Amino acid sequence: MKTRRQFIKISTAGVGAAALGLQALNMTGANLFPDQFSGDPVSDEDLTPYPTYCEVCFWKCAAWSYVDKKGKIRKVVGNANDPNSNGRLCPRGTGGIGMYYDEDRLKTPLIRETKKDGTHYFRKASWDEALGLVASKMKEIKEKYGPEAFGYFNHGNPGTHLEHLMRAYGSETNAEPAYAQCRGPRSAAYYATYGAYIGSPENTDIRDTRCLVLIGSHIGENMHNTQVQEMSMAIDQKATIITVDPRFSTPAAKSKYWLPIKPATDIALLMAWIHVLIYEELYNKDFVKKYTFGFDQLKKHVKNMTPEWAYGITTISPDLIRRTAREMAGHAPSVVIHPGRHVVWYGDDTQRERAMAILTALLGAWGKRGSLYLPEAKHLPHFPQPKYPEPKWMWKDVNEGKYPLATMGITTEIIKASIPRYKNKHQVKAWFSAGTNLPLSMPDKRLFQEAVQSIEFFAVMDTMPMEVTGYADVVLPEATYLERYDLLRSAQGRYPSIALRMPSVKPKYDSKPGWWIMKQIGERLGLHDYYNYNDYSEVIDWQLKQVGSSLDEMKKIGVKKFERETGPLYLAHNEDFTFNTNTGKVELYSTEFQEAGFDPMPVYTPHPEPPQSHYRLIYGRSPMHTFSRTQNNHYLWDLQKQNSVWVHPSVASLWSLKQGDKVWLKNQDDAVTDFPVEVRVTERIRWDSVYMVHGFGHSDKHLSRAYGRGASDEKMITHYAMDPIMGGTGMRINFVTFLKDNPNKKKEDKA
Amino acid sequence: MRYAMAIDTNKCVGCADCVVACQTENLVPHGFSRDWIVEKVDGTYPNLDMAFQSERCNHCENAPCVRCCPTGSSHIAEGGIVLVTHDECIGCGACIESCPYDARYVHPDGYVDKCTFCIHRVDKGENPACVDVCPTYCLHFGDLDDPNSDVSKALKDRNWYVLAPEAGTKPQLYFLR
Numbered sequence: 001m002k003t004r005r006q007f008i009k010i011s012t013a014g015v016g017a018a019a020l021g022l023q024a025l026n027m028t029g030a031n032l033f034p035d036q037f038s039g040d041p042v043s044d045e046d047l048t049p050y051p052t053y054c055e056v057c058f059w060k061c062a063a064w065s066y067v068d069k070k071g072k073i074r075k076v077v078g079n080a081n082d083p084n085s086n087g088r089l090c091p092r093g094t095g096g097i098g099m100y101y102d103e104d105r106l107k108t109p110l111i112r113e114t115k116k117d118g119t120h121y122f123r124k125a126s127w128d129e130a131l132g133l134v135a136s137k138m139k140e141i142k143e144k145y146g147p148e149a150f151g152y153f154n155h156g157n158p159g160t161h162l163e164h165l166m167r168a169y170g171s172e173t174n175a176e177p178a179y180a181q182c183r184g185p186r187s188a189a190y191y192a193t194y195g196a197y198i199g200s201p202e203n204t205d206i207r208d209t210r211c212l213v214l215i216g217s218h219i220g221e222n223m224h225n226t227q228v229q230e231m232s233m234a235i236d237q238k239a240t241i242i243t244v245d246p247r248f249s250t251p252a253a254k255s256k257y258w259l260p261i262k263p264a265t266d267i268a269l270l271m272a273w274i275h276v277l278i279y280e281e282l283y284n285k286d287f288v289k290k291y292t293f294g295f296d297q298l299k300k301h302v303k304n305m306t307p308e309w310a311y312g313i314t315t316i317s318p319d320l321i322r323r324t325a326r327e328m329a330g331h332a333p334s335v336v337i338h339p340g341r342h343v344v345w346y347g348d349d350t351q352r353e354r355a356m357a358i359l360t361a362l363l364g365a366w367g368k369r370g371s372l373y374l375p376e377a378k379h380l381p382h383f384p385q386p387k388y389p390e391p392k393w394m395w396k397d398v399n400e401g402k403y404p405l406a407t408m409g410i411t412t413e414i415i416k417a418s419i420p421r422y423k424n425k426h427q428v429k430a431w432f433s434a435g436t437n438l439p440l441s442m443p444d445k446r447l448f449q450e451a452v453q454s455i456e457f458f459a460v461m462d463t464m465p466m467e468v469t470g471y472a473d474v475v476l477p478e479a480t481y482l483e484r485y486d487l488l489r490s491a492q493g494r495y496p497s498i499a500l501r502m503p504s505v506k507p508k509y510d511s512k513p514g515w516w517i518m519k520q521i522g523e524r525l526g527l528h529d530y531y532n533y534n535d536y537s538e539v540i541d542w543q544l545k546q547v548g549s550s551l552d553e554m555k556k557i558g559v560k561k562f563e564r565e566t567g568p569l570y571l572a573h574n575e576d577f578t579f580n581t582n583t584g585k586v587e588l589y590s591t592e593f594q595e596a597g598f599d600p601m602p603v604y605t606p607h608p609e610p611p612q613s614h615y616r617l618i619y620g621r622s623p624m625h626t627f628s629r630t631q632n633n634h635y636l637w638d639l640q641k642q643n644s645v646w647v648h649p650s651v652a653s654l655w656s657l658k659q660g661d662k663v664w665l666k667n668q669d670d671a672v673t674d675f676p677v678e679v680r681v682t683e684r685i686r687w688d689s690v691y692m693v694h695g696f697g698h699s700d701k702h703l704s705r706a707y708g709r710g711a712s713d714e715k716m717i718t719h720y721a722m723d724p725i726m727g728g729t730g731m732r733i734n735f736v737t738f739l740k741d742n743p744n745k746k747k748e749d750k751a
Numbered sequence: 752m753r754y755a756m757a758i759d760t761n762k763c764v765g766c767a768d769c770v771v772a773c774q775t776e777n778l779v780p781h782g783f784s785r786d787w788i789v790e791k792v793d794g795t796y797p798n799l800d801m802a803f804q805s806e807r808c809n810h811c812e813n814a815p816c817v818r819c820c821p822t823g824s825s826h827i828a829e830g831g832i833v834l835v836t837h838d839e840c841i842g843c844g845a846c847i848e849s850c851p852y853d854a855r856y857v858h859p860d861g862y863v864d865k866c867t868f869c870i871h872r873v874d875k876g877e878n879p880a881c882v883d884v885c886p887t888y889c890l891h892f893g894d895l896d897d898p899n900s901d902v903s904k905a906l907k908d909r910n911w912y913v914l915a916p917e918a919g920t921k922p923q924l925y926f927l928r
Contacts, residue, residue, distance in 0.1 A: 077884070
């Protein structure tokens with residue numbers, strides 16, 4: 001079938017150096033990167049620091065970008081006054097300059113064209129032409145279907161600039177994978193329980209805790225900077241760490257207790273812990289009495305959820321369940337039940353998060369030193385602009401009554417609404433995306449591919465050619481974070497802080513700042529009133545002056561801290577406090593869930609087991625990479641070029657697999673990885689599961705380093721379980737088996 | 752004066768931030784590094800132990816690389832820091848063969864390169880770049896002759912080991928258990 005939107009591989013011109021390996025470099029004896037690596041190490045005094053905050057992940061650590069006398073960026077170093085980094089970036093932040101230096105970057109605007117033979121290609125275009133085309137398509141969609149039919153996918157700062165444009169234009173038909181593919185269940189669960197969200201960075205008081213409980217969270221593999229630093233401080237203070245993970249993760253190695261749980265059974269463990277706390281009367285009676293609602297119902301609910309009951313489900317011994325529950329109670333309220341971050345696993349994730357929120361309450365581990373502190377962020381007033389127009393319909397209407405407690409758009413639902421056969425009442429006809437590599441950020445790539453063929457227009461803004469850019473009609477090359485002014489960062493934390501991002505060098509190639517790109521489109525749409533400035537630095541300066549600072553001041557200090565205005569970090573003893581829930585209490589029994597027709601208290605439900613010869617695919621993070629966005633960064637690629645598939649020795653023996661063997665993975669739906677992946681035989685994983693780091697296996701040749709390296713877990717995630725409460729897509733319900741011969745080659749031979 | 756480093760393997764998460772910080776600080780070309788991470792796993796499921804070691808040149812007191820260097824470019828500078836004078840190095844690789852820690856490599860420009868303990872920073876009273884970047888605060892640097900230095904304090908109440916003690920090199924990286 002002829003496709004309307006062929007995937008276009010953006011070619012990279014010149015610079016063959018990247019393809020050469022270590023040996024080639026040694027043989028030539030010539031430094032092939034003379035510009036970037038010439039010169040000697042110099043003292044910081046000989047460099048000029050420019051304030052920025054990192055964009056390699058969402059933690060947004062404030063930093064200094066050091067530029068030498070020739071105008072080259074030498075290094076990026078954390079800002080010592082920043083509470084997110086404390087002057088120490090993680091490897092991705094330290095390697096962030098690789099984003100700027102990447103020779104595979106998007107260099108000019110590109111427009112999709114069709115040759116006479118029907119094949120598609122990208123033509124280099126001027127900014128004026130590319131922006132004009134996007135604006136004219138937006139006008140066309142608005143006239144034909146209304147602005148609401150222009151859907152968009154956003155993440156991070158680029159996504160915020162896009163969101164401003166789209167809301168001014170009249171669309172709130174959007175989703176960010178950071179919600180339904182990541183944190184969403186946590187938001188719904190903690191809001192239902194405490195009437196407050198767990199924000200970002202999470203308000204976990206790890207620094208001062210006596211007991212850190214990680215349920216599938218792997219601090220140190222994810223480099224959520226402050227938490228990594230604070231876990232280290234907790235280790236110094238000899239805090240107890242309890243890690244629940246089917247894998248012997250990095251924090252598991254630092255734990256007093258590792259509970260190698262059978263995947264998909266976490267709710268049973270959590271309910272058994274709750275049972276022990278209640279029936280051994282170890283719970284915090286003062287906290288429960290003063291602040292909570294529904295204890296009696298909960299007590300009845302968990303009566304039979306004993307450690308013996310949970311043992312048969314979780315494979316964790318009753319003795320270990322009891323000992324760990326008692327250990328937590330012994331340290332209470334100085335316990336952090338870490339709420340996790342990427343929590344879309346099995347489709348009942350909101351209920352698992354609810355169980356964690358309830359456990360937290362029984363320990364009284366909320367609003368107390370060493371538990372979850374009361375965070376505060378600085379409110380930055382909006383630059384003056386007219387009100388956004390009210391759209392006739394928005395993301396919530398696309399859900400057609402499902403997922404009633406969703407608070408943000410659901411990626412898969414917006415995508416389904418773009419496919420006519422789903423007959424959604426609201427049809428999405430065009431897309432804009434910024435800051436998210438959609439096909440590698442969501443389950444079921446076939447859904448994406450069907451939708452992208454159905455829509456009439458697709459514009460993408462990014463710094464790098466990615467899987468998503470290959471499907472665009474117009475590609476808008478954004479300057480990297482080191483080359484642009486951007487939104488002020490207002491981070492929540494123990495005290496409020498703001499951080500400035502300003503350019504330390506001019507944009508490379510013909511790339512432009514995200515704010516500029518969106519403003520240019522807005523101006524062409526007659527939305528000048530929403531862009532009443534010439535340069536984004538004017539917006540920043542105006543905002544800073546509202547909070548008693550200025551651009552001049554921030555250029556010198558980078559980060560500014562403020563006093564708290566909401567009172568102390570912790571609740572005082574027996575302090576009266578009204579929670580923002582229906583009952584004004586911490587809801588052990590959720591009246592909100594009950595009204596919406598969901599279980600008011602979590603219930604363990606069995607999930608499908610792997611079929612014969614298959615293993616559950618679990619995935620996670622590497623400290624050296626972020627999502628699917630960093631694999632081509634030369635510094636980070638040097639640290640980790642590919643992922644591997646972790647296999648228990650007994651499984652390896654069964655399949656005659658050796659360390660370093662290359663296999664293809666095939667899942668229950670016969671999806672096969674594009675590339676082989678190396679086997680890592682390790683005791684660090686259960687025999688019923690295999691593990692891969694997410695984000696590898698890039699299928700685009702224009703990523704000259706990342707292409708074909710490792711396997712994509714996303715390709716194996718064809719199946720997902722929708723969370724009925726908020727629309728999260730549970731993705732750890734896929735099962736894979738091993739193929740030793742190249743299955744893709746067979747197909748080619750037959751053809 | 753005796754510069755040394757202590758590495759707390761209980762806290763290291765093996766993120767390799769030390770590697771990148773060194774590369775950007777010292778303009779180490781892509782494909783090479785002066786420091787690296789070793790992951791050590793012991794035991795069988797579910798009774799496992801794991802530790803990470805951030806490794807680099809051990810700045811040995813009895814340095815085989817210095818003894819075998821035919822041009823004298825490999826030398827021991829003040830404070831015991833082992834250095835290579837790039838202009839005098841002919842890239843013969845004898846030092847690379849002699850090093851029990853595999854700490855040296857041939858730079859694309861033809862000379863042998865390795866960790867300098869960031870002497871350009873240490874001379875100004877700063878820490879090496881790897882020490883200052885580490886998000887787990889697991890690296891401690893300083894003068895062993897100064898009881899108040901970070902490294903002396905880190906070693907005071909802890910058990911430690913060194914790598915390849917049988918080689919007799921008197922290495923100056925101390926790994927805290």
